Amino acid sequence: MGLAMVNRKLAILGEFLVKWGGTMLVTFVLISTYYSCVHIIAENMYDNPTHIYWLTLLARLIILEIAVNLACFCYYARYNSVTYWHRKSCVADLRVYAEDNEAQPEVEYACAQPTVERHLSWEPANESGSKFCFTCNKEAPQRSHHCPLCKMCVLRKDHHCFITGACVGLGNQRYFMVFLFWCSLGLIVAMPHLFYYMNTEVAYWYPFGFLYYIGPVAVLRWVFGYVPFSQACFSTLFSFAGASLITAAGFFGLQVYYTTQGYTMYEYNNLTVRATFQGDG
Numbered sequence: 001m002g003l004a005m006v007n008r009k010l011a012i013l014g015e016f017l018v019k020w021g022g023t024m025l026v027t028f029v030l031i032s033t034y035y036s037c038v039h040i041i042a043e044n045m046y047d048n049p050t051h052i053y054w055l056t057l058l059a060r061l062i063i064l065e066i067a068v069n070l071a072c073f074c075y076y077a078r079y080n081s082v083t084y085w086h087r088k089s090c091v092a093d094l095r096v097y098a099e100d101n102e103a104q105p106e107v108e109y110a111c112a113q114p115t116v117e118r119h120l121s122w123e124p125a126n127e128s129g130s131k132f133c134f135t136c137n138k139e140a141p142q143r144s145h146h147c148p149l150c151k152m153c154v155l156r157k158d159h160h161c162f163i164t165g166a167c168v169g170l171g172n173q174r175y176f177m178v179f180l181f182w183c184s185l186g187l188i189v190a191m192p193h194l195f196y197y198m199n200t201e202v203a204y205w206y207p208f209g210f211l212y213y214i215g216p217v218a219v220l221r222w223v224f225g226y227v228p229f230s231q232a233c234f235s236t237l238f239s240f241a242g243a244s245l246i247t248a249a250g251f252f253g254l255q256v257y258y259t260t261q262g263y264t265m266y267e268y269n270n271l272t273v274r275a276t277f278q279g280d281g
Contacts, residue, residue: 018149022163023070029244030066032237033186034059037193045196055189062186069179072172073164079171082144082153143277145266158255158264168265177259180252187245194238202231215239 038059042052078084133140133153140146145157147167158168161176168176195205203209211217212227218235221227258268262279 018162019165022161022165023074026066026070026163029237029240030063030186033190033194033241034063036197036234036237037190041193041197044200045193058189059186062182062189065182066179066186069175069182070164073175073179074166074172076172076175077150077166077169080150080152080154080157080167080169081171082140082155085155085170143267156264157266158258159266173255173259177252177255180248180255183248184245184252187241187248190241191245194234194241197234198238202235213238 038052038056042055046052046055130139131142132138133144133146135146135148136153140153141155144153144155146153147157147160149160150167154167154169156170156173158173158176160167164176164179166172198213199205199209203212205213212221213235215232215236215238218227218232222229222232254265258265261268263274263277267273267277
């Protein structure tokens with residue numbers, strides 16, 4: 001009985017970390033980067049207080065945009081569910097028939113995007129417009145895929161993002177792309193300030209000083225007493241920021257490309273799915 005209880009507790013903890021661990025990491029990196037760049041590095045980097053003032057305003061704007069879009073992404077993740085769009089489609093159909101029994105024209109989204117009804121009833125050539133999900137035990141549209149972590153079929157699933165703790169799908173992809181844009185912009189602003197500090201306070205980067213900027217190297221040097229704890233923290237933050245910039249900018253570029261092609265990441269990289277459906281970009 002005791003072991004079973006421990007397993008349940010560990011399962012609950014694991015689900016919590018999968019859902020919120022990435023968000024907590026993003027929050028920690030945001031706060032650490034903001035405080036380091038604005039309150040520590042900027043005072044040594046700039047002589048003019050006006051520069052610090054505008055840097056502070058820009059940093060706060062970027063953090064606000066990141067926080068708002070991350071919150072919207074997490075909130076609208078529930079709208080990725082196929083069940084939600086089925087209910088919405090049924091209500092829309094009833095409303096159409098209730099209005100004087102007049103046929104209503106189909107309204108397309110901007111940029112020739114298909115309506116929700118077309119997503120739900122997407123019918124490739126010579127194939128059924130739906131499929132059966134054995135996990136959910138129900139019919140699902142062709143352009144939906146089951147996520148074992150979200151425990152539902154996600155309409156137009158792109159991928160499951162462990163940083164935000166939810167799937168990127170039809171309901172929240174727009175917020176994900178804006179979130180990536182502001183993350184990339186914020187890190188582009190932060191990296192020169194962090195590099196300035198590392199270059200002046202830790203070691204000159206050329207020829208091998210940049211090795212001290214690597215987080216694990218700095219932590220090992222701190223463990224063996226070669227550098228203070230603050231230097232290990234800055235090196236770790238610099239490594240996190242650099243890796244995050246590459247990741248965020250790379251994902252943003254991929255999202256733009258996949259969207260213009262009319263596919264999700266899952267669909268584009270699955271040759272069978274890509275051969276079955278024609279992109280609607």
